[in-house]
Amino acid sequence: MSGGIAFSPVRQARASGEIVSQIERAIFDGELKTGDRLESERELAERFGVSRITVRDALRVLEARGLVHVKVGASGGAFVSETNVDQVAESISTMILLRRMTLSGVAEARTVVETATCEFAAERADPAAIERIEREVERGRSVVREQAPHTEASMDFHVAVAEAAKNELLSATVVAYRDLLVQTLHDMRDVRSAKATQKAHEQILDAIRSHDPEAARRLMLAHLQDFEKRLRRWLATQEQTEILTRARHRSARTG
Helix, strand or coil: CCCCCCCCCCCCHHHHHHHHHHHHHHHHHCCCCCCCCCCCCCHHHHCCCCHHHHHHHHHHHHHHHHCCEECCCCCCCCCCCCCCCHHHHHHHHHHHHHHCCHHHHHHHHHHHHHHHHHHHHHHCCCHHHHHHHHHHHHHHHHEHHHHHHHHHHHHHHHHHHHHCCCHHHHHHHHHHHHHHHHHHHHCCCCCCHHHHHHHHHHHHHHHCCCCCCCHHHHHHHHHHHHHHHHHHHHHHHHHHHHHHHHHHHHHHHHH
16 A cells, blocks of 8 residues: 555646656655555545546556556555556657657667667576577578568567567567567568578577677677668668659649
């Protein structure tokens, strides 16, 4: 229960936001821990000096942010949620999309993050993490042999490398990149680039398996820089196609 935490009364004009801030701070500071039940809406309303509707609004915001989950019924209430990497990844994806970042900008950021992440993976990967990366590499090898789409196997390899780095925020960020880029990678796919990607993944695996962070970093950097170049060429082709399509439509209307 949160009864012992020194919440302060809030000003009505921005009451809901201030309640969110105080409960967030209690969670981040460790005063409220995973599984703790907050006080009832009525008790929180009295503590904060606001209406129950205002408390309910604040709880909705906290639930949307993945910090609490609300259960209904006799044993219900608002409980502090366990950290969920999927929610973090979704938040990062939403932030990037709302800011209208370009795909080339996402790829550039990905290169910086995943190069460092791969270096950590080579330093920190335990046998279980290496085994998971090996499974993704073998899956990719099979896909290339069958000349099937390589996209899912490729992106799952990168997620496995990020998880081997033993840093949840980095893992969540790489999952966000996966979600943002997977459709574009599907559209870009070709047999030759799939083979080159698979070869790079196998070399990166060897460096991680050898616990050689310098080699892992260098190989991942070269791999992702190559992806950036291919992405920019593909985007330029798409833009040119759109220009020609618009020109034909204008010509058809005026002809």
